[in-house]
Amino acid sequence: MQNTEKKPLIIIAGPTATGKSAAAVKVAKAIGGEVISADSMQVYRGMDIGSAKITTEEMEGVPHHLIDVLDPTEDFNVTIFQKMAKEAMQGIYERGHIPIICGGTGFYIQSVLYDIDFTTEDTDYAYRHSLEQLAEEKGTSVLYDMLKEVDPASCESIHENNVKRVIRALEYYHETGQPISAHNAEQREKEEAYDALFFVITDERPAMYARIDKRVDQMVAAGLVEEVQHLKKLGIPRTAVSMQGLGYKEIYDYLNGDCSLEDAVYTIQRDTRHFAKRQLTWFKREPSVIWVDRSENPDPAKRMLEILKEHSFS
Numbered sequence: 001m002q003n004t005e006k007k008p009l010i011i012i013a014g015p016t017a018t019g020k021s022a023a024a025v026k027v028a029k030a031i032g033g034e035v036i037s038a039d040s041m042q043v044y045r046g047m048d049i050g051s052a053k054i055t056t057e058e059m060e061g062v063p064h065h066l067i068d069v070l071d072p073t074e075d076f077n078v079t080i081f082q083k084m085a086k087e088a089m090q091g092i093y094e095r096g097h098i099p100i101i102c103g104g105t106g107f108y109i110q111s112v113l114y115d116i117d118f119t120t121e122d123t124d125y126a127y128r129h130s131l132e133q134l135a136e137e138k139g140t141s142v143l144y145d146m147l148k149e150v151d152p153a154s155c156e157s158i159h160e161n162n163v164k165r166v167i168r169a170l171e172y173y174h175e176t177g178q179p180i181s182a183h184n185a186e187q188r189e190k191e192e193a194y195d196a197l198f199f200v201i202t203d204e205r206p207a208m209y210a211r212i213d214k215r216v217d218q219m220v221a222a223g224l225v226e227e228v229q230h231l232k233k234l235g236i237p238r239t240a241v242s243m244q245g246l247g248y249k250e251i252y253d254y255l256n257g258d259c260s261l262e263d264a265v266y267t268i269q270r271d272t273r274h275f276a277k278r279q280l281t282w283f284k285r286e287p288s289v290i291w292v293d294r295s296e297n298p299d300p301a302k303r304m305l306e307i308l309k310e311h312s313f314s
Helices: 020-031 078-094 106-113 125-138 140-150 163-176 180-188 205-222 224-233 248-255 261-284 300-310
Strands: 008-013 033-037 098-103 195-202 289-293
Touching (some): 008 020, 008 106, 020 195, 020 300, 033 078, 078 098, 078 106, 098 106, 106 261, 125 140, 125 163, 163 180, 195 300, 205 224, 224 248, 289 300
Parallel strands (some): 195 289
16 A cells, blocks of 8 residues: 555666666556656757657657756756756646656666755865866876775776766765765665655566667667767867767767777667666665566566556556
């Protein structure tokens, strides 16, 4: 039975290319829901192909939130996501609907599910600038080695090339004297803030990887190179947060003459497969996840709706 003391929330997550968006639309239409995108790239206007952004037709009339709300020049991170998602959820509840958070960014989802507190002391901009300068002069590996010294646990989930996250983790340690990994683990121990059902769509590894490779080929055929070229002409730099997404930075490098298109596509496919593996690892840490295997449930939404009915979510 539903917990009446907490507001209902449905989460549809999983690795890339597992059919999350389509499942969310089906579930939303069946139960009167609205979808909130938990994707770090679909939030940006003009970045449609590389982010596999859901189209208006694919939405089938279901309201979607946090899609096309920022320009590619703007920053986007978990704190901004949490604020925007909560605002969207308030409106959804007021309309008598159920919010459905859909996406593959695990930390974004956790930030809402556990109402994680990101409040810290005021940022020391001089320290941040010194780190940025150090990375520029000596490379990102120097910062990563610094992080390994004070917070090795964070290095398990932060890639060395993700400079902004490495800097943020170092900043947190500098500001509080505590590793950000310990803070995040502590926040995850909090009780869920909602009466939530947390679905994760998965599939057999070969099938998932084949879909990823096919999707990347389809993106290139659909005009991914032209999309990145347009963004480049608009003056969006390679260092912009929006350009760090899989597919964008690799094509940007191709346009800069740093690699061939064939190499760029190979790198996107390889790194997306690696990313899907990391996503699965992240979701396996979640204690309340309900796994929906596509190899056993070709229509994941159907299985979700059966479970939702058992929990009086319909």
